[in-house]
Amino acid sequence: DAKTTQPNSMESNEEEPVHLPCNHSTISGTDYIHWYRQLPSQGPEYVIHGLTSNVNNRMASLAIAEDRKSSTLILHRATLRDAAVYYCILRDVGAAGNKLTFGGGTRVLVKP
Amino acid sequence: DADVTQTPRNRITKTGKRIMLECSQTKGHDRMYWYRQDPGLGLRLIYYSFDVKDINKGEISDGYSVSRQAQAKFSLSLESAIPNQTALYFCATSDVDLASGRRSYNEQFFGPGTRLTVL
Numbered sequence: 716d717a718k719t720t721q722p723n724s725m726e727s728n729e730e731e732p733v734h735l736p737c738n739h740s741t742i743s744g745t746d747y748i749h750w751y752r753q754l755p756s757q758g759p760e761y762v763i764h765g766l767t768s769n770v771n772n773r774m775a776s777l778a779i780a781e782d783r784k785s786s787t788l789i790l791h792r793a794t795l796r797d798a799a800v801y802y803c804i805l806r807d808v809g810a811a812g813n814k815l816t817f818g819g820g821t822r823v824l825v826k827p
Numbered sequence: 828d829a830d831v832t833q834t835p836r837n838r839i840t841k842t843g844k845r846i847m848l849e850c851s852q853t854k855g856h857d858r859m860y861w862y863r864q865d866p867g868l869g870l871r872l873i874y875y876s877f878d879v880k881d882i883n884k885g886e887i888s889d890g891y892s893v894s895r896q897a898q899a900k901f902s903l904s905l906e907s908a909i910p911n912q913t914a915l916y917f918c919a920t921s922d923v924d925l926a927s928g929r930r931s932y933n934e935q936f937f938g939p940g941t942r943l944t945v946l
Contacts, residue, residue: 751935758831758917758937759870802869814860814885815935817869 719803724822733790735821737803740784746805748779749815750788754799759817762788762801790823798825830854831938833918839944846905848941850918859901860919860935861885861893863912870917876901908945916941 720738727733739748750762763770763777765786770777776789790797800820831852840846850859857878862870862885872885874893882893890912894902905912918938 756940758919758940759935760937761934814872814875815870816886817862817871819867819869 719805719818721801721803721818721821723819724824726824726826727790727793729795729825729827730792733793733797733823733825735788735790735801735803735823736785737787738785739803739805742783742805743807745807747807748777748783748786749804749806750775750777751802751804751815751817752799753802753820754796759802764806793823793825795825795827798823831918831920831936833916833938833941835941836939837942839946840908841946842907842909844908844945846908846943848903848916848918848943850901850903850938852899852918852920852936854920854922854936855898856920856922856936857898858921859895860921861891861901861903862917862919863887864915864917864940873903873916905943905945908943910945912943913945914943916943 747764747766749764751759752762753759763772763775765777765779767779769779778787800822802817802820804815834849860875861873863873864870871887873887873891874885875883876895879895879898892904917940919935921935
């Protein structure tokens with residue numbers, strides 16, 4: 716599986732945007748970019764995914780570089796509830812199954 | 828009620844004991860997964876199952892076995908627990924891919940986790 720690289724941690728103030736970078740320089744043409752987050756003492760939950768175009772949903776936005784070697788998850792207005800570990804994951808849609816390979820993720824701290 | 832449940836939520840056991848962790852889901856999904864998480868690290872896949880007749884090893888299956896008793900139930904067993912199996916264990920489910928195999932994603936839904944301590 717292609718590997719992703721994320722910063723270990725980031726801090727943000729409440730109500731401000733948070734930009735979480737992810738590098739995936741070895742991404743293949745059949746890899747989708749997925750983001751999951753894990754709130755304290757909970758299982759991971761899906762946030763967003765994309766292939767080439769930028770994506771928006773109620774939780775976040777995903778900006779994908781034109782060469783697809785990096786992407787950024789954007790939380791538009793961070794709340795205390797957004798404090799979590801955010802995982803950037805590449806999933807090969809051509810591979811059998813739906814296996815997610817988690818890296819270390821970015822721990823986001825939101826300050827009031 | 829939660830869609831994906833795990834029992835027990837916490838378990839302390841001794842080295843050499845046989846342990847079974849259970850996962851049940853009401854989402855009607857065919858695919859189920861078992862992951863483990865060690866402190867400060869991401870999740871690693873242990874086993875996964877596409878349906879009741881299908882079992883596949885993940886990246887760290889040694890020392891574990893699974894049973895898919897029904898579509899809704901997927902159990903993880905540690906035949907002889909050892910201390911380095913102390914971890915947080917998560918079960919997850921997802922829907923099947925479309926017949927074309929080109930569906931863009933299948934969101935995985937995770938249970939609340941089981942914290943296992945092997946002394």
